[in-house]
Amino acid sequence: MKKLSLRTRVVxxxxxxxxxxxxxxxxxxxxxxxxxxxxxxxxxxxxxxRNLQQTTHLTxxxxxxxxxxxxxxxxxxxxxxxxxVVDRNGNTIVTxxxxxxxxQSPESAAKKAYTAVSWNxxxxxxxxxxxxxxxxxxxxxxLFLGGGAPVQVKGAPVAGIGVAxxxxxxxxxxxxxxxxxxxxx
Numbered sequence: 001m002k003k004l005s006l007r008t009r010v011v012x013x014x015x016x017x018x019x020x021x022x023x024x025x026x027x028x029x030x031x032x033x034x035x036x037x038x039x040x041x042x043x044x045x046x047x048x049x050r051n052l053q054q055t056t057h058l059t060x061x062x063x064x065x066x067x068x069x070x071x072x073x074x075x076x077x078x079x080x081x082x083x084x085v086v087d088r089n090g091n092t093i094v095t096x097x098x099x100x101x102x103x104q105s106p107e108s109a110a111k112k113a114y115t116a117v118s119w120n121x122x123x124x125x126x127x128x129x130x131x132x133x134x135x136x137x138x139x140x141x142x143l144f145l146g147g148g149a150p151v152q153v154k155g156a157p158v159a160g161i162g163v164a165x166x167x168x169x170x171x172x173x174x175x176x177x178x179x180x181x182x183x184x185x
Contacts, residue, residue: 055088058151058159062183063093066151066161069182071098074166074175081165081175084110086117088158090141098165105165112172113162114141116148120157123148124173147172149180 058066063085070083075098082097082105092113097106112123119126124146130136137144143162146169151159161179163172 056153056156056158057087058085058093058183060093063159066159066179066182067094067096070161070163070175070179071096073178074098074163074171077171079166079171079175081163081172082106082109083175083179084113084162085179086110086113086160086162088117090114090117090160093159101165108143108145108164109147109162111141111143111162112145112148112164112176113160114148115143115160116150116162116176117157117160118142120150120152122146122150122173122176123162124169127169145169145172147176149173149176151180151183 067083067085071081074081080098080100080102082095082101084095084106085093087093092110095106095110115123115126123144126136126148127144127146130144136142145164147164147166148160148162150157151161161176163176163179166172166175
């Protein structure tokens, strides 16, 4: 068998690659132009569908109202705090850092709010549970210090309000409860 020159091998390889590329492109183009298959079964978007669940969430306006009421309650007592309001899923809706509040307070407030909504209980009660289950504090995103309060509708949690920055968790939680109360007005 005769050995091909380098030039011949390069040109032959380029032709083979071009032919394969054209064939692949053609196959992709053909499949791209075909109509997509219809989904097997579409889910009806109504509340009577057993595959769907309806939930209640605070609006941004309501969360802001609660956060501002919390800041106002703290200001009346000359406390510098931050407040966070999270939705049922623990996602932050609004965070307000009060004038003069410490740099750690917004994050602490958000974690307290997340903890309160996750367990549907004030964080001061959850601190007591740590005695029986100390590993609870290891759950990511939680903070077991007084200052978080759940917002409930018919006993179910729909949001959490967390406060940080006052000299005690009791005060933080008092201000968080003021935010919850503002939602009832």
